[in-house]
Structure formats: C-alpha cells, structure tokens
Amino acid sequence: QVQLVQSGAEVKKPGSSMKLSCKTSDYTLIRHYSHWVRQAPGQGFEWLGVINPTYGTTTYASKFQGRVTMTTDTSTATAYMELTSLTSDDTAVYYCATAQRDDLLTGSPGRWGQGTLVIVSS
Amino acid sequence: QPVLTQPPSVSATPGQKVTLSCSGGSSNVEHNFVSWYQRLPGTAPRLLIYDNDKRSPGIPDRFSGFKSGWTATLGITGLQAGDEADYYCATWDSRLAAWVFGGGTKLTVL
Numbered sequence: 001q002v003q004l005v006q007s008g009a010e011v012k013k014p015g016s017s018m019k020l021s022c023k024t025s026d027y028t029l030i031r032h033y034s035h036w037v038r039q040a041p042g043q044g045f046e047w048l049g050v051i052n053p054t055y056g057t058t059t060y061a062s063k064f065q066g067r068v069t070m071t072t073d074t075s076t077a078t079a080y081m082e083l084t085s086l087t088s089d090d091t092a093v094y095y096c097a098t099a100q101r102d103d104l105l106t107g108s109p110g111r112w113g114q115g116t117l118v119i120v121s122s
Numbered sequence: 123q124p125v126l127t128q129p130p131s132v133s134a135t136p137g138q139k140v141t142l143s144c145s146g147g148s149s150n151v152e153h154n155f156v157s158w159y160q161r162l163p164g165t166a167p168r169l170l171i172y173d174n175d176k177r178s179p180g181i182p183d184r185f186s187g188f189k190s191g192w193t194a195t196l197g198i199t200g201l202q203a204g205d206e207a208d209y210y211c212a213t214w215d216s217r218l219a220a221w222v223f224g225g226g227t228k229l230t231v232l
Contacts, residue, residue, distance in 0.1 A: 035221070044124045045167075045210060045223040061220040100157075100172050105214045108157035108221070110178070112166040 004029075004096055004113035011119045017084040020116050022096030023077060030077040033099035035109040036070060038092040046092075050104065051079065059104055086120045093117050125150060126211055126224035133230040138201045142227045144194040144211030150222055154214040156194040158187055161208040161226075170209075171196060198229075206231045 007021040024030050036048040049060035053072035060068050069082045079096055093115040100110030127145040134140045144156065158171040169178045171187035174194065186197040194211055211224040 037221075037223075044225045045212070047221040047223070050221075059219070062218070095166060097167075100169060100178070105216075106155050106173070108155070108169070108172055108212055109167075110169050110172070112168070114166050 004098065004111060006094075006096060006113040006116045009117040009119075011121065012086050014087055014120055014122055016086050016120075017082060018086060018118055019080055019082040020094055020096075020118070022079040022081075022113050024098075025077070027074070027077045029098055029111075030072060030074055030079065033102050033104075033107050034070070034072060034079040035097045035099060036068075036081045036094065037097060037109060038094045039115075040089070040092040043092075048081065048083075048094075050099065050107075052102070052104075053079070054102075088120050091118065091120045124225040125215060125218070125222035126213070128209075128211060128224035128227045130225070131228045131230065133232055134201050135232045136201055136203060139197065139199045140201060140229065142196040142198075142209050142229070144196070144224050146192055146194075146213065146215075146222075148192070149217035150213045150215040151189065151194055152192050153216065156187065156189055156211055156213045158185075158194075158196045159210045159212065160205075161210065163207070167210065201231055203231050205229060 035050045051070040071080045097109035097112040099107030101107035155173045159167040161167045174189040175187040188195045208226045210226045215222045
C-alpha cells in the first residue's frame with residue numbers, strides 16, 4: 001500500500017525553525033494537494049495549510065501566515081513544511097496528508113503520514 | 123476550543139449500533155462537505171467518510187455518514203471490539219478559510 005513517510009522526531013529551541021518532510025513511494029500521489037495538520041498534546045487537530053503541487057500555490061491558516069512555508073519537490077515525491085519562530089505552543093505531532101480530492105474546499109485530508117513529533121523546549 | 127462540537131465519549135456493546143454527532147454552524151457544516159476519521163491507538167487518522175456520506179475505499183458498509191443542517195452524524199452498526207477508537211469530524215470553514223476539526227469522540231466498546 002502506498003505510504004507517506006515523514007521525517008523523524010525533532011527537539012527545537014524556542015525562536016528556531018523546523019522543516020519537516022513527507023515522502024511518498026507513489027510519484028503520482030505527490031502531485032495531489034497536500035495538507036499539513038498538527039495535534040498538540042491533549043488537544044484536537046489543527047490545520048496549518050495545504051499546497052497545490054501542480055502550481056506550487058498554497059493556502060495557509062491565518063494563524064500561521066508569515067510563519068509557515070509549504071513546498072513540494074515532485075522529482076523526489078517529497079512535500080516539506082517549514083515553520084519559523086517556534087515557541088512551546090508549537091510542540092505537537094505534525095502530520096502530512098494527501099487530499100482525497102484536488103479541491104481546496106472539498107478535498108479533505110485523505111491518506112495520512114505517520115506523524116512527526118516536534119518538541120520545542122529550551 | 124474546537125470549532126466543531128463532538129461528544130467526548132460514547133460507549134456501547136458489541137453488535138450494537140452507535141451514532142456519533144458533529145455540530146457546527148452555517149459557515150462550516152451546513153454548507154460544506156463533512157469528513158469522518160477513525161484513529162486507532164498509536165496510529166495515524168484514517169479517512170472513513172467524505173462528502174458527508176461517501177465511504178472511503180475499503181471501508182465496510184457498517185460505517186455510514188449523514189448530514190442535516192448544522193449537524194453531521196457518523197453511524198456504526200454491528201459494533202466490534204476493533205472499532206474502539208477516537209473519531210473526528212472535519213470540514214471547510216468558509217468564514218475562517220480553513221479546515222476545521224471536532225475535538226473527537228472516544229468510542230468504547232464494552
């Protein structure tokens with residue numbers, strides 16, 4: 001079965017940046033919209049944004065505007081999510097997920113990666 | 123606080139039918155498609171239902187989705203021990219311009 005494999009856990013200092021990766025074994029899958037979602041300890045899911053890899057266009061949640069950058073490298077079937085100016089509130093498990101449809105409003109996260117734990121601590 | 127409201131927990135016995143609710147408003151549930159996810163312990167979420175009532179490939183017909191007004195519902199019939207998991211709803215919110223999730227319902231199979 002096609003999988004999304006995410007990069008390993010990270011520990012970051014407050015104020016630093018992180019760049020997570022999400023690689024798929026299916027080179028056609030990476031051409032679909034890719035969402036990034038996180039879940040902080042004891043909290044619900046929070047959507048960070050989505051990228052359309054065909055045009056490289058992105059839609060970010062307003063909360064993360066200016067701090068988040070999503071990119072896709074179709075040659076390596078890898079999606080990336082960079083988040084800057086980290087604080088302890090960014091401690092969470094971060095998930096990538098391909099959309100079940102290539103549409104911003106109706107393409108919900110479909111197939112999910114295993115998640116990457118990021119701990120922000122001094 | 124999650125934008126979508128789900129009951130924190132539901133319990134039922136094997137073989138029973140359960141319904142899990144997801145309440146929102148006019149900017150999300152009422153006018154946009156709702157998806158449902160199952161999260162088994164220690165695993166990533168799995169898409170069960172999309173477009174309110176369409177089953178994702180490989181999902182048994184014991185799982186069903188329904189929406190009316192501001193509330194969406196996930197139904198599970200013939201409850202099995204393996205259905206014990208957290209269930210989340212999600213939809214697009216037109217006012218927030220973001221995908222939003224419910225806080226999740228923990229289903230316990232007694």
